[in-house]
Each structure stands twice: as structure tokens, then as C-alpha cells.
Amino acid sequence: MTATVAVVGGGYGGIAAAKALDDVADVVLVEPRDTFVHNVAALRGLVDPEWTDRIFFRYDELLGRGRVLHDRAVRVDSDAVTVGSGERIAADYIVLATGSGYPFPAKVDVDDSTSAKEKFRATYDALAQADNVLLLGAGPVGLELAGELKAAWADKTVTIVDPVDDLLSGIDFPDKLRAELRRQLHEMGIELLLGTSLRTEPPSEAGEIKTFTATTRSGREIVADIWFRCFGVRPITGYLAAELATARRANGHLDVTDELRLPGEQRVFAIGDITATPEAKTAKAAGQHAEVVATNIRTLIHGGDELTSYQPGPPSIALPLGPRGGASYTPDMGLLDAETTSQLKGADLMVDALHEMLGAPARNDR
Ligand SMILES: Cc1cc2nc3c(=O)[nH]c(=O)nc-3n(C[C@H](O)[C@H](O)[C@H](O)COP(=O)(O)OP(=O)(O)OC[C@H]3O[C@@H](n4cnc5c(N)ncnc54)[C@H](O)[C@@H]3O)c2cc1C
Incomplete structure (x- = not known):
């Protein structure tokens, strides 16, 4: 009898795990979206209409034997x-890969790609009318969005406000990376207001075109026509039945063993942004988790018991500021300049790897 593996969530980790096990198990990939959303390229997808369609990929070509069930897991038992819909999928192994939510446009909050594309286009139209853009948050998303906005519309003013005193707070990167990013942001005319926050929330919805004046706690007035929230990542793990929910921390992350199983569970694994592994939450890490988990499930299916351990990676980042700007850092290679960052990520935003796994992007159906 072939083992059944239920993979819950078809993001970067889930598609890698599902594909890696397709030849050895009956894989059921549970994913509510009608297309994979390549959110690594979402910010380019906002500012460049040619890119909007390129971030959506159908799941049809992912699996040869397995199936994709377009629905949302509402309860996961061991x-x-x-x-x-109420359907219950009995599984020998379960891989939890439900990732995280993040305010639009960094991540998409609707499941059907037609509505998602409409949302990108409506926000693009709103942005096109705006002269002054306010971004709240100087983490990777705020900086990358600022770079994309300036690369697309050099004449707009872009202001970033963050209560912490420096860029990319809370991540163990060397000062030279921050210094290089600050230099390029300054050169692009992006204003950084750090160590302060707005006295009151903006009066409009994020992404809505409506001019307002915001005042920071340091007394600075900012006129903005539109604003975006560039913070607030949230792991999605609310569906665990009581027996599994003991793995969940207060912030929603799941404790995992070295083999990426939930503690005390032999056949339930977790990968990607939902895990509490001590490392930055990245698509790259999600893919590496998937590799380890697929190897371990394969071993268990074949009756083995020598499982592979996952080693969290050191901090590294590729942070484009538009197609040609930005900076990167890896412990092996150190600080990498704008040109290298463009080659690593900025120019093609890693779509090639997805073409290989998922085929061509789902075309524009407007
Ligand atoms: C703007 C931006 C740029 C980024 N750039 C990079 C980068 O350059 N390099 C990098 O490595 N990382 C990057 N990241 C981080 C990366 O996107 C995340 O780490 C990655 O998405 C995590 O993958 P995941 O598989 O864990 O989850 P996700 O990609 O979040 O996928 C989770 C999937 O689970 C589905 N799901 C949710 N709930 C349920 C449920 N109840 N039942 C079934 N399915 C469910 C969702 O619909 C989704 O498809 C970036 C993130 C952002 C926001």
C-alpha cells in the first residue's frame, strides 16, 4: 500500500515537499488559492503592470501522481x-506548511488570482495618482517597496517611518550592510525617519488614495497621498487540534524537533515560516526545510529510522532597491553590491526556479 502524505499549504515550502514526495507517496496538497503566489516578487508586481501577471502560477504541472485540493485546512489532527468542505483526508504523514500572512502588497489576502490581480491593478492606479507615499516600517519589505516605488516613479516622494533607530532591526546583520543601504536610499531620495512613529494612525485605509498630514512623535509633519503598512508578519497555525496545539507558541510559531517534527509526534512535520527555528523566515529556508522533511518521510516510508537533522542557516539577505539597486549579505561572501544584488534577485526576482517547478505563469485573464 502506498503511504498518503497530506501537505497543508502550497507556498514555497509546501510545493517543494509535495514535489519531492510525489514519486514515493500519494500526495494531497491542500491549498485554498487557485494559483501559487510568488510573493518574493509581489512588490515589483505592484509597481510594474508587466510583472503583475508573472507572480501567479497554476498548480497543474506541479505533481505527476498527486493531487491539489483547493480548500483550506480547518482542523489538523495527527x-x-x-x-x-468537511472532507477529511486520512494521512500517514502530514507536512504543515501554511506560512505567514503579511499586509498587502507584500502578501496577498485573497485566494482567487482574478481578485488578487484586480487588487494589484487598483492599488497601482491609486499609486499612479499619488505624489507622496508614506511607508510604515524600515524592515526588508519597507525598504524593498521604497526602492521599487522610486525605480518606477522617480518623481514621487517616499518617506519611511520606523520607531526603531536603525534599518532591518532585530536581524543580526553587519553595520556595513545597513550603511550601504542607507547610502543608496539617500541617493535615491528616499527619506528615512527612524526612532519615531506617527502620533495617530493614518485616517485612510492602507493603499487608498486620500491626502492627509501625519505628525510624528518627534514633531515632524508628513503630507502623504497614500500609505502602506510594512510590518506585521503573522504565522498561520490556528487550525491545529488540541493534541497538536501544544507545539504552538504565543506568537503562533510551532516548536519543532531537529528532524522538523512537532514535539512528541512521529508523523507530523512542520516547515517554513510557521516554524520556531532560530533563523530568518525565508523562502530559501522553507525550501531547505522541505528537503529535510521529504528525505525523512521517504526514509520512514522505506522502514528506516535514521532521520536527517535540520541545521538553521546563518543570517543572509538579498535586498533589491528596484531592478538595479540594493545590497546583499552572506557570511561567506560578505557585503555584495547593487550589481550583484541585481543579478542575485533584483533583475528576475527568482522566477526561473518557479518556472522549473510550476511551468509558465498563469496568464492575464483580464
Ligand atoms: C515582499 C517579500 C519579499 C521576500 N523576499 C524573499 C527573498 O528574496 N528570499 C527569500 O528566501 N524569502 C523572501 N521572502 C520571505 C518568503 O516569502 C517567506 O519566507 C515564504 O513565503 C515562506 O514560505 P512558506 O512555504 O513557509 O509559506 P507561504 O509562502 O506563506 O505559503 C503558505 C501557503 O499556505 C496556504 N495556507 C494558509 N493557510 C492555509 C490553510 N489553513 N490550509 C491550507 N493552506 C493554507 C497559503 O494560501 C499559502 O499558499 C520575502 C517575503 C516578502 C513578503
């Missing part, structure tokens, strides 16, 4: 996944 031996079954129950979805919104």
Missing part, C-alpha cells in the same frame, strides 16, 4: 486533515 492522522488527518479536515478541510472547509
